[in-house]
Amino acid sequence: MKRTTRIIFILSLAVVGRMMFDLSSCTNEDQIIEEQQVVNSGTDLLSMPVTAAPTVDGTIDALWENSPILEFSTVVPDVTGDVFRGYTGNIIPSVKLRSVYDNENIYFLAEWADPTQSYERNPWYFNPTTKKWAQEKGTYDFDAATNGGSTRKPFYEDKMSMLWNINSSVLDWNSATCYKSCHTGLPAADGSSRHFTNFTTEKIDMWHWKSVRGGVNAGNQIHDQYQDNSYPNGRKSDVGGTDVYVNNTQSLNNGTAVVSVPKYVIPNRTNNYWILDSEITAGTAKLVTAVDANGVLTLDGGSTIDPNTDTGYQRAGANAAPKGIAGLTLKDAGYGGTQGDITCKALWANGKWTMEFKRKLTTGDTYDVDFSSLTDQYFGFAIFENAQIAHSIKPNLVLKFKK
Numbered sequence: 001m002k003r004t005t006r007i008i009f010i011l012s013l014a015v016v017g018r019m020m021f022d023l024s025s026c027t028n029e030d031q032i033i034e035e036q037q038v039v040n041s042g043t044d045l046l047s048m049p050v051t052a053a054p055t056v057d058g059t060i061d062a063l064w065e066n067s068p069i070l071e072f073s074t075v076v077p078d079v080t081g082d083v084f085r086g087y088t089g090n091i092i093p094s095v096k097l098r099s100v101y102d103n104e105n106i107y108f109l110a111e112w113a114d115p116t117q118s119y120e121r122n123p124w125y126f127n128p129t130t131k132k133w134a135q136e137k138g139t140y141d142f143d144a145a146t147n148g149g150s151t152r153k154p155f156y157e158d159k160m161s162m163l164w165n166i167n168s169s170v171l172d173w174n175s176a177t178c179y180k181s182c183h184t185g186l187p188a189a190d191g192s193s194r195h196f197t198n199f200t201t202e203k204i205d206m207w208h209w210k211s212v213r214g215g216v217n218a219g220n221q222i223h224d225q226y227q228d229n230s231y232p233n234g235r236k237s238d239v240g241g242t243d244v245y246v247n248n249t250q251s252l253n254n255g256t257a258v259v260s261v262p263k264y265v266i267p268n269r270t271n272n273y274w275i276l277d278s279e280i281t282a283g284t285a286k287l288v289t290a291v292d293a294n295g296v297l298t299l300d301g302g303s304t305i306d307p308n309t310d311t312g313y314q315r316a317g318a319n320a321a322p323k324g325i326a327g328l329t330l331k332d333a334g335y336g337g338t339q340g341d342i343t344c345k346a347l348w349a350n351g352k353w354t355m356e357f358k359r360k361l362t363t364g365d366t367y368d369v370d371f372s373s374l375t376d377q378y379f380g381f382a383i384f385e386n387a388q389i390a391h392s393i394k395p396n397l398v399l400k401f402k403k
Helices: 002-024 062-066 173-181 211-215 277-281
Strands: 044-049 070-075 091-101 105-113 124-127 132-135 150-152 159-165 204-210 221-227 235-237 245-247 250-253 258-261 286-291 297-299 328-330 342-349 352-360 377-384 392-401
Touching: 044 070, 062 091, 070 377, 091 377, 091 392, 132 258, 159 173, 173 377, 173 392, 204 211, 204 342, 211 221, 211 328, 211 342, 250 286, 258 286, 277 328
Parallel strands: 044 091, 044 392
Antiparallel strands: 070 091, 070 392, 091 105, 105 352, 124 132, 159 204, 159 377, 204 221, 221 235, 221 342, 245 328, 250 258, 286 297, 342 352, 377 392
């Protein structure tokens, strides 16, 4: 009895020893190993998997509570040619990004500090001295005689942009992101500073949210664009679809000269930032059919606007005209086609923009970044605070997927 027990014990040790030997000789290919995912708090945006999608409505619901926040600041860089003059060095102190994804879409939540909700994009005003209509500029005015400080603030819209490498086509993208297509020191005639890639094979996916032009209206979308190596400006809209806006301007003879005037007017409307096509169709917006030498507008139907007596169409000091006529007209339906791949909802309140947006993991469009492999994607991020061109940036960020 004792001898039999000893034999069994020896055999058991032999089996265990063989098992230990076999395990110690396993390779990585033989084992299921879950590697630790490294997430750098200052640069990495970790997208979390979800089974229930967030509602894209601009409000932060409970689903986002389990998604890590990437927080950073952005700054307007100093570039050549006075392109960013008046904005250089401006800082957005807090930008927060979150992301989740499901089997079909990727979702983002962006929050950023902005003390002003900027919707006054190039509104029209009447100058009682020249008796002419003009549009406010989207850049600062400066004292040209002394090369001094600004004499008038810009009148533009708030914007946001993200740049992505399409199919890893851009050389050394991960080390510089948006700076790879940023070219400064160009001739003034070519814009001084522009974005374009360096080779015909390189393409960048550009997501461009423009608050007045479709970002809070006309479909609530981020404009899906791309960059190629076209000189001097490689920024283009995706091939499918059309832009949402048309500049609200036309040229008419006032009896002595051809002058620029608004094309459509909604009489007496204040805070008129845009005119929708549906308002034109409904007759709410009136076509301007004539202008005289004193700037009096004649509208379709025979009514008139005399901006000499109705001072609401004149500048109010440093501010825009209270009845400033919208600088653009908008489609109601949005971009359509591949230009409208990114749905969003943005709300401004208490000195902050909050925006949710989504896009399919893969769109099938050769001008779009493909997220379906769930591999890391480096990107650049920019905020345009009431700025036409000058943007406050944060390069070298990384989107990672929690699997």
